[in-house]
Amino acid sequence: MQITLIRHGQTDWNSQRKLQGATDIPLNETGREQARTAGRTLPREFDVVTSSPLGRARETAELLAAELGLTVVGTHPEITERSFGEAEGKTGPEVLELWPDRNYPGMEPQDALVARGIVGLDRIAATHPGERVLAVSHGALIRLLAEDVSGTGREPVANLEPVTFERVEGSWRVVATPDAALSA
Template sequence: MSTSICLIRHGETAWNAVRRLQGWQDIELNQTGREQARALQSYLSSSAFQMPVDAVISSDLQRASETAAIACKHWDIAIQQLKGLRERGFGTLEGQAWDAAGRHGPDQPDDTVDIDYAVEGGESLRQFQTRVLECFETLAQENPGKNLLVFAHGGVIDMVWRKLNQQALNAKRAHAILNTSLNFFSIDAALKWNSTLWGQLPHLNTTLDEQR
């Protein structure tokens, strides 16, 4: 019996807008991020979103949990928060510009990146993916046959994408991971992962454009 998951990136923050490393820093949504979350709420509450939702789960960082609270306000469902869904910890690099972080930042990796290197106080790519995948497999085992709406971070989505597509942790990714994008996949009882739809943004192609 498979667990179906719709994995959603949080809305934009001020640090996203200027490309500063957030990691475990608890940065709130900016106005654009809240507009994105409201657009998402409009979509999730419409007939266009057809996945029944049994549970809503979020990273415990407020940019994800606030997105979840806004987007899911039409449902009478408590939002469970999990530390395991946090963004990658960047330790002493958090707060710096992506460019200043250089090859140890979250920008496109290449095959020269050491996946076992961890900045002081942070996580290596391997440690990060292990944490993320274990969190999702635990959720699947605890919720067999259910449909989960999960709010997390760009790095978390990247780790899941690499698992689903059997991509190395230091392989380049051809697409961006956009704020409030929807990504659908499932995990079955044998812990086999299957991708369904990826990088969907139906709410931002309609609602926000109509508001401009």
Template sequence: MSASSSRVAAEMVCNGDAQSVSTGVNYPEIMVIRHGETDWNVDGRFQGTLDVELNETGRQQATAVGERLSKEGKISAIYSSDLKRAFETANLIATACGGLEVIKDPGLRERNLGDLQGLQPHAAASVCPEAYKALLSQKTDQELPGGGESIAQVYQRCITCLRNISVKHKGQRVVAVTHGGVLQTLHAQACPNNQPVKFLNTSVNIFHLSDGDNWVFKSGVDISHLNQIDYLRTGYGGDRSSC
């Protein structure tokens, strides 16, 4: 699969409200980017809130997406999860875009997966069967053994975070570097009737937010900047092994 073939249509609107935010400058354009590759991504391990660093491929990916964004218009602010893999990605983007200071926001953190963190899915099913069963549960209030978050808790945290960013940056282009689980939640908010999307490392995903509750997923899963760089074909949300 080539990078260009992984792109979603440039004007993908999911909630039917695109006209209300398609003109004017009263809404922000928020480019939500998944962090670069880590060795645990390669191994298929559940990372959650464990502080895993980028590998060398991940750093190359982050540099490439930063160079791309630097050519696409002024960026007013860069926000990031405070976990290393996201924060390092954000700082490499910031360097390419003129040295903006990265603003850490814990609201962009990955879901805490409790006892499952550090395990591969096949091992998790046998080592922590109750936690793995809870992960697969469709109950939104199901917390994960070992201090893990429920789907509802993640939803409240990251939706509130993006709403707060949108209020501060109306009419501006903003970058938010985060994780696959958070991107799945934001996509579900904008596209409640759509199937989950496979979010690849350093993919660019553009959201328009109007009045806090009018969400449009304008485009996504764009990794055209990785044409000359290796990347994992598996991605969070689209594969059983994604972590």
């Protein structure tokens, strides 16, 4: 079973370099065009598109599905972005000034995020057995999940960058990570 997680398109907070986390910020026009472009350039290998319930992920899923000739089927809260607590809405310099140790009040612990992400992959697989799934998610969740299952570090996940996970003998592994995002 393979599931490709792909990060949503750009939002105004992305372009302003603000930490989004679980705050529900919509796509901007650049993000919409990124999704349309990715939908035209992704391989035609998917059976279904699903997403996190956050608006930026749902809209990206709709735009991708339209280009791929597919339908969006449901949402999966387990693949929602990590909550960064009180740091959400702040820029990098603001965050470092307030919390130089990067321990933001109210932030979801990394191990809880990864465990939630694994549950999300398992639930998506159970919901769509035998189907090739494209699931729109979020940068920190995809990066930390990929690091955990591969045992190696990786760069941040760009908007519309896909990472494919495969379940082998009951465990997930990363099987495809492109060298660069489909669109910046």
